[in-house]
Amino acid sequence: MNGLTHLDDQGQARMVDIGGKQATKRQAVAxxxxxxxxxxxxxIRDGDxxxxxxxxxxxxxxxxxxxxxxDLIPLCHPLALDAVTLDFxxxxxxxxxxxxxxxxxxxxxxxxxxxxxxxxxxxxxxxxKALDKGMIVDEIRLLSKSGGKSGxxxxxxx
Amino acid sequence: MNGLTHLDDQGQARMVDIGGKQATKRQAVAxxxxxxxxxxxxxIRDGDxxxxxxxxxxxxxxxxxxxxxxDLIPLCHPLALDAVTLDFxxxxxxxxxxxxxxxxxxxxxxxxxxxxxxxxxxxxxxxxKALDKGMIVDEIRLLSKSGGKSGxxxxxxx
Amino acid sequence: MNGLTHLDDQGQARMVDIGGKQATKRQAVAxxxxxxxxxxxxxIRDGDxxxxxxxxxxxxxxxxxxxxxxDLIPLCHPLALDAVTLDFxxxxxxxxxxxxxxxxxxxxxxxxxxxxxxxxxxxxxxxxKALDKGMIVDEIRLLSKSGGKSGxxxxxxx
Amino acid sequence: MNGLTHLDDQGQARMVDIGGKQATKRQAVAxxxxxxxxxxxxxIRDGDxxxxxxxxxxxxxxxxxxxxxxDLIPLCHPLALDAVTLDFxxxxxxxxxxxxxxxxxxxxxxxxxxxxxxxxxxxxxxxxKALDKGMIVDEIRLLSKSGGKSGxxxxxxx
Amino acid sequence: MNGLTHLDDQGQARMVDIGGKQATKRQAVAxxxxxxxxxxxxxIRDGDxxxxxxxxxxxxxxxxxxxxxxDLIPLCHPLALDAVTLDFxxxxxxxxxxxxxxxxxxxxxxxxxxxxxxxxxxxxxxxxKALDKGMIVDEIRLLSKSGGKSGxxxxxxx
Amino acid sequence: MNGLTHLDDQGQARMVDIGGKQATKRQAVAxxxxxxxxxxxxxIRDGDxxxxxxxxxxxxxxxxxxxxxxDLIPLCHPLALDAVTLDFxxxxxxxxxxxxxxxxxxxxxxxxxxxxxxxxxxxxxxxxKALDKGMIVDEIRLLSKSGGKSGxxxxxxx
Numbered sequence: 001m002n003g004l005t006h007l008d009d010q011g012q013a014r015m016v017d018i019g020g021k022q023a024t025k026r027q028a029v030a031x032x033x034x035x036x037x038x039x040x041x042x043x044i045r046d047g048d049x050x051x052x053x054x055x056x057x058x059x060x061x062x063x064x065x066x067x068x069x070x071d072l073i074p075l076c077h078p079l080a081l082d083a084v085t086l087d088f089x090x091x092x093x094x095x096x097x098x099x100x101x102x103x104x105x106x107x108x109x110x111x112x113x114x115x116x117x118x119x120x121x122x123x124x125x126x127x128x129k130a131l132d133k134g135m136i137v138d139e140i141r142l143l144s145k146s147g148g149k150s151g152x153x154x155x156x157x158x
Numbered sequence: 159m160n161g162l163t164h165l166d167d168q169g170q171a172r173m174v175d176i177g178g179k180q181a182t183k184r185q186a187v188a189x190x191x192x193x194x195x196x197x198x199x200x201x202i203r204d205g206d207x208x209x210x211x212x213x214x215x216x217x218x219x220x221x222x223x224x225x226x227x228x229d230l231i232p233l234c235h236p237l238a239l240d241a242v243t244l245d246f247x248x249x250x251x252x253x254x255x256x257x258x259x260x261x262x263x264x265x266x267x268x269x270x271x272x273x274x275x276x277x278x279x280x281x282x283x284x285x286x287k288a289l290d291k292g293m294i295v296d297e298i299r300l301l302s303k304s305g306g307k308s309g310x311x312x313x314x315x316x
Numbered sequence: 317m318n319g320l321t322h323l324d325d326q327g328q329a330r331m332v333d334i335g336g337k338q339a340t341k342r343q344a345v346a347x348x349x350x351x352x353x354x355x356x357x358x359x360i361r362d363g364d365x366x367x368x369x370x371x372x373x374x375x376x377x378x379x380x381x382x383x384x385x386x387d388l389i390p391l392c393h394p395l396a397l398d399a400v401t402l403d404f405x406x407x408x409x410x411x412x413x414x415x416x417x418x419x420x421x422x423x424x425x426x427x428x429x430x431x432x433x434x435x436x437x438x439x440x441x442x443x444x445k446a447l448d449k450g451m452i453v454d455e456i457r458l459l460s461k462s463g464g465k466s467g468x469x470x471x472x473x474x
Numbered sequence: 475m476n477g478l479t480h481l482d483d484q485g486q487a488r489m490v491d492i493g494g495k496q497a498t499k500r501q502a503v504a505x506x507x508x509x510x511x512x513x514x515x516x517x518i519r520d521g522d523x524x525x526x527x528x529x530x531x532x533x534x535x536x537x538x539x540x541x542x543x544x545d546l547i548p549l550c551h552p553l554a555l556d557a558v559t560l561d562f563x564x565x566x567x568x569x570x571x572x573x574x575x576x577x578x579x580x581x582x583x584x585x586x587x588x589x590x591x592x593x594x595x596x597x598x599x600x601x602x603k604a605l606d607k608g609m610i611v612d613e614i615r616l617l618s619k620s621g622g623k624s625g626x627x628x629x630x631x632x
Numbered sequence: 633m634n635g636l637t638h639l640d641d642q643g644q645a646r647m648v649d650i651g652g653k654q655a656t657k658r659q660a661v662a663x664x665x666x667x668x669x670x671x672x673x674x675x676i677r678d679g680d681x682x683x684x685x686x687x688x689x690x691x692x693x694x695x696x697x698x699x700x701x702x703d704l705i706p707l708c709h710p711l712a713l714d715a716v717t718l719d720f721x722x723x724x725x726x727x728x729x730x731x732x733x734x735x736x737x738x739x740x741x742x743x744x745x746x747x748x749x750x751x752x753x754x755x756x757x758x759x760x761k762a763l764d765k766g767m768i769v770d771e772i773r774l775l776s777k778s779g780g781k782s783g784x785x786x787x788x789x790x
Numbered sequence: 791m792n793g794l795t796h797l798d799d800q801g802q803a804r805m806v807d808i809g810g811k812q813a814t815k816r817q818a819v820a821x822x823x824x825x826x827x828x829x830x831x832x833x834i835r836d837g838d839x840x841x842x843x844x845x846x847x848x849x850x851x852x853x854x855x856x857x858x859x860x861d862l863i864p865l866c867h868p869l870a871l872d873a874v875t876l877d878f879x880x881x882x883x884x885x886x887x888x889x890x891x892x893x894x895x896x897x898x899x900x901x902x903x904x905x906x907x908x909x910x911x912x913x914x915x916x917x918x919k920a921l922d923k924g925m926i927v928d929e930i931r932l933l934s935k936s937g938g939k940s941g942x943x944x945x946x947x948x
Contacts, residue, residue, distance in 0.1 A: 013211050013285075013691055017715035019657060019734055025335060032295070053171050056530035059329055060390045061232050064538075067386055067394050068230070070699055072223055072277055073284050074215050074692045078699050078712055080394055082422070083333035102335055106714070110291075111284050118276045118295075119230055126231050126269050127171075133268075133303075133311055137190070137276075138296035145291075153291055171533055175557035177499060177576055183809060214688035217803055218864045222696075225860055225868050228541055232534045236541050236554055238868055240896070241807035260809055264556070329527050329601075341651060348611070369487050372846035375645055376706045377548050380854075383702055383710050384546070388539055388593055389600050390531050396710055398738075399649035418651055426607075427600050434592045434611075435546055442547050442585050443487075449584075449619075449627055453506070453592075454612035461607075469607055487849055491873035493815060493892055544857055548850045552857050552870055580872070645843050645917075664927070685803050693864050700862070704855055704909055705916050706847050742923075743916050750908045750927075751862055758863050758901050759803075765900075765935075765943055769822070769908075770928035777923075785923055 015075050021106040026147030030113035032140030033096040034121050040131040044124070045090055054127050055088050058097070062086045062120030066101055066112045076111050079103055084112065086120055097121055098143070110142050173233050179264040184305030188271035190298030191254040192279050198289040202282070203248055212285050213246050216255070220244045220278030224259055224270045234269050237261055242270065244278055255279055256301070268300050331391050337422040342463030346429035348456030349412040350437050356447035360440070361406055370443050371404050374413070378402045378436030382417055382428045392427050395419055400428065402436055413437055414459070426458050489549050495580040500621030504587035506614030507570040508595050514605040518598070519564055528601050529562050532571070536560045536594030540575055540586045550585050553577055558586065560594055571595055572617070584616050647707050653738040658779030662745035664772030665728040666753050672763040676756070677722055686759050687720050690729070694718045694752030698733055698744045708743050711735055716744065718752055729753055730775070742774050805865050811896040816937030820903035822930030823886040824911050830921040834914070835880055844917050845878050848887070852876045852910030856891055856902045866901050869893055874902065876910055887911055888933070900932050 044054050063084045070078035082103045089096045099116035101109040121137045129135065144154045202212050221242045228236035240261045247254040257274035259267040279295045287293065302312045360370050379400050386394035398419045405412045415432035417425040437453045445451065460470045518528050537558050544552035556577045563570045573590035575583040595611045603609065618628045676686050695716045702710035714735045721728045731748035733741040753769045761767065776786045834844050853874045860868035872893045879886045889906035891899040911927045919925065934944045 011211050013215050013688065013695070014717045015695060015713070015715050017734065019714035019736055053530055056329065056527055057171050057232050057534050060531050060534045061230065063329070063331060064387070064390055065230055071696070072219065072226070072230075073281055074219050074696055076284060077714075078394075078710075080396060080421075080712060081331070082335035082393075083331050085330045102333065104335055105712075110287065111280065114280055114283060114295075118280060121298075122269065122272055122276060123231055125272060126234060129268065129300075133300055134313055135299070137272075137298035140279075140295035140298075141293070142287075142291055155292055171530065171537070172559045173537060173555070173557050175576065177556035177578055211688055214685055214803065215692050218689050218692045221803070221805060222861070222864055229538070232538055235556075236552075236868075238554060238870060238895075239805070240809035240867075241805050243804045260807065262809055263554075327527050329531050369485050369846055372645065372843055373487050373548050373850050376847050376850045377546065379645070379647060380703070380706055381546055388535065388542070388546075389597055390535050392600060394710075396712060396737075397647070398651035398709075399647050401646045418649065420651055426603065427596065430596055430599060430611075434596060437614075438585065438588055438592060439547055441588060442550060445584065445616075449616055450629055451615070453588075453614035456595075456611035456614075457609070458603075458607055471608055487846065487853070488875045489853060489871070489873050491892065493872035493894055545854070548854055551872075552868075554870060579870075645847050689803050689864050693862065697862055704851065704858070704862075705913055706851050708916060742919065743912065746912055746915060746927075750912060753930075754901065754904055754908060755863055757904060758866060761900065761932075765932055766945055767931070769904075769930035772911075772927035772930075773925070774919075774923055787924055 013075060015077060018077060018106040023104055023106050024147045025104050026108050027102040028108060028110040028113040028145040029098065029100045029143040030117045031096060031098040031143050032117045032121050032137060033091060033094045034124050034135055034137050035094040036128060036135040037132045040128045043131055044095065044128060054124065057127060058120040058123040059086045061123040062099055062116040065119035066116040069112045069115045072115060073111050077107050079105055079109065079112065081112060084116055086116060095124060108145055108148050110145055114142065171233060173235060176235060176264040181262055181264050182305050183262050184266050185260040186266060186268040186271040186303040187256065187258045187301040188275045189254060189256040189301050190275045190279050190295060191249060191252040192282050192293055192295050193252040194286060194293040195290045198286045201289055202253065202286060212282065215285060216278040216281040217244045219281040220257055220274040223277035224274040227270045227273045230273060231269050235265050237263055237267065237270065239270060242274055244274060253282060266303055266306055268303055272298065272300065329391060331393060334393060334422040339420055339422050340463050341420050342424050343418040344424060344426040344429040344461040345414065345416045345459040346433045347412060347414040347459050348433045348437050348453060349407065349410040350440050350451055350453050351410040352444060352451040353448045356444045359447055360411065360444060370440060373443060374436040374439040375402045377439040378415055378432040381435035382432040385428045385431045388431060389427050393423050395421055395425065395428065397428060400432055402432060411440060424461055424464050426461055430456065430458065487549060489551060492551060492580040497578055497580050498621050499578050500582050501576040502582060502584040502587040502619040503572065503574045503617040504591045505570060505572040505617050506591045506595050506611060507565060507568045508598050508609055508611050509568040510602060510609040511606045514602045517605055518569065518602060528598060531601060532594040532597040533560045535597040536573055536590040539593035540590040543586045543589045546589060547585050551581050553579055553583065553586065555586060558590055560590060569598060582619055582622055584619055588614065588616065645707060647709060650709060650738040655736055655738050656779045657736050658740050659734040660740060660742040660745040660777040661730065661732045661775040662749045662773065663728060663730040663775050664749045664753050664769060665723060665726040666756050666767055666769050667726040668760060668767040669764045672760045675763055676727065676760060686756065689759060690752040690755040691718045693755040694731055694748040697751035698748040701744045701747045704747060705743050709739050711737055711741065711744065713744060716748055718748060727756060740777055740780055742777055746772065746774065803865060805867060808867060808896040813894055813896050814937050815894050816898050817892040818898060818900040818903040818935040819888065819890045819933040820907045821886060821888040821933050822907045822911050822927060823881060823884040824914050824925055824927050825884040826918060826925045827922045830918045833921055834885065834918060844914065847917060848910040848913040849876045851913040852889055852906040855909035856906040859902045859905045862905060863901050867897050869895055869899065869902065871902060874906055876906060885914060898935055898938050900935055904930065904932065
């Protein structure tokens, strides 16, 4: 037993069989941030329309990516999401993205929240890279999950 | 002028017009890592088949994601990639992914390298999250780019 | 309160949370038409094989587009459709498309019927534009919907 | 000869062979509108953030749909677009969408402009249908095209 | 009555309405093989890493294709798969792929198992065609299905 | 050297770099068939509308699948196809599909022709499986390819 649920006894990739699991209400929250120079951050934060549109584009990209998770991550199940939301927060030298996904189903939505976060961050990168090619995406992690047999979980330092 | 090339004078999102640009040989290298506990890292590194399959799945996921970049990042152009490769390296408490993308075309492949890196990291997360829910993806950044009118660029500390 | 269910209190886009809604039988019917010159219309209507194939292609395109609705319309939920059908009718100087979509689920299928109609019309445009570049697509609307908490609805003049 | 370039002599669907055509600079402009009641129109136009976000979402949806045209319209060639832009204009009782697509290639981008227009309009419909289920999408048409062997073309009444 | 459930009385394509069917546990197993010359077969079988990676890539491609079945086969319903697994077996002069798909739902997963098998075989073809362009894919068939109103079925000679 | 061009020296999957290759006119022809019982074959062949629609759907599915090849086969390059055509022929106890793909580009279109053939065959299977669950897809192979540095090739017995 290798402890990796996506691999069978011979170590071969497989979709975990969720046929016997109960459909319950599940939610996951993930977060990450993109660090950038003051000029890039100001262009997003201080501009009127630009700010609206950069974040609006990142938000739409994140929501649409959450729906594509099963198409991107090889062993993820295709899921019928109940809801996805993205929030943005300006930090010192960085812009933070937090994504919340939920469904009533047989498996969790951690990967949907992680994927929404990652693609929203990459969209921000794409739309500001003319101002700062050295931006760094980091701290992408699961903050919490609820529902399902394994129960609730919250990140240690979240 | 707001300096954000994806926004026009009214701050509205647009695909930058690359119609007048020259098709040249372009390459981009991006990298990122996923930090995890020793148990999870060992399950990937020390297992025989499991290790092969986790990295193989992440590699395939990253290559396929590079081809989907224009479908994920709203303002990216659809590109005819010449090549994509992914490399993995075990670090202290982390697994590093490096992706290289290249094409002969009118715009750069930074986003393709960044997307391949991000989706490969998320695939590793998905396949090992049973062992460590607290894994953190970080240091996703562009390492270098070459080709195009703006010339070559290398990250400061890479 | 702005009355736009896809926007939260700050006007930010979100997927409406359908987690608390009941799964009921729902159906939606949409329709639209494409106006074209007599030559183009006759090429579709009077030809033997061509007529069959233009409408067959439009029908397949519409059905496949209905399944892609969640991938095209940013805030639509991905849905497990029970059925989609498309019907065509020749009118005076126009070809009409009517699409019916149904599912047993927590949200309606109006957008699936509207998307199937629109893409079927665009497919007809694409396949006959060599005969008439000035074709006009119009009257795309919801004709009726049934099921769900908001109850049945029928367009005023349908 | 049936005059339908997507059908061969037996009336069977085919992708037109563009192998012998020259790659030239091509552009297409399409437009359409969505008619709605004053309440819905005001919610988009007068709101501060809501207005920004509805149009921003429609803009992103239209741009992304243009890139998916070859995946939606059965006989369209997959194209490497140079640029796509969407513009919105408030009219009396309606909101107008105009999309411009361009590429340097062997076939035209009419369908990309038409698809961007249609999906942007459907996105507006989706985001305001809580206020007016009876909205009507109409006047979707090609306004002009330039480039290619068949030369420039402008709609009669545009 | 023509006996073809995907065609209505006028012979027009439609998605069969599954709205009135019961959600039951369903499974389907499909298989197929690719015949190749000894050099190509040995390169897959005897190589250390290459063997791992060719089969790993084919496995991932097959699993991802199963999830795309509704996007590829025009009249298939989009399905929420519970599980997909792929197995490989070396035969005399051939490599066999067997795919098993399951879900709890209102329609069967035969096409998911057939599609996973086919795309896995094409991936093997793609990755070994440099060694043998004359490879032949054959014997793709359904081996068994269970669940649903039509009951269990096993191929005659399987 | 393992002779498998998709694997590097360590046997790791990669997209072959086509950056240094010439764009030339290339074509590939693939074929395959589906064997079925007389009842199923007659339902396709003798029906009037049904026959048209089954083959029309399979033709559209095959053409659309050719355009998705790079999305399905992990290491295939995304290609800008010039043309795709599908032909059907009734044989004794079987229906044959032949697909021809062409482009002007840096790599061949064998996989596009093979994928179009396979998905067209699966579509026929899906639309007739109510009449014969035991249908067998076989003889999927490349018949010929032309263009490119490796030159022309024709299958031994084609």
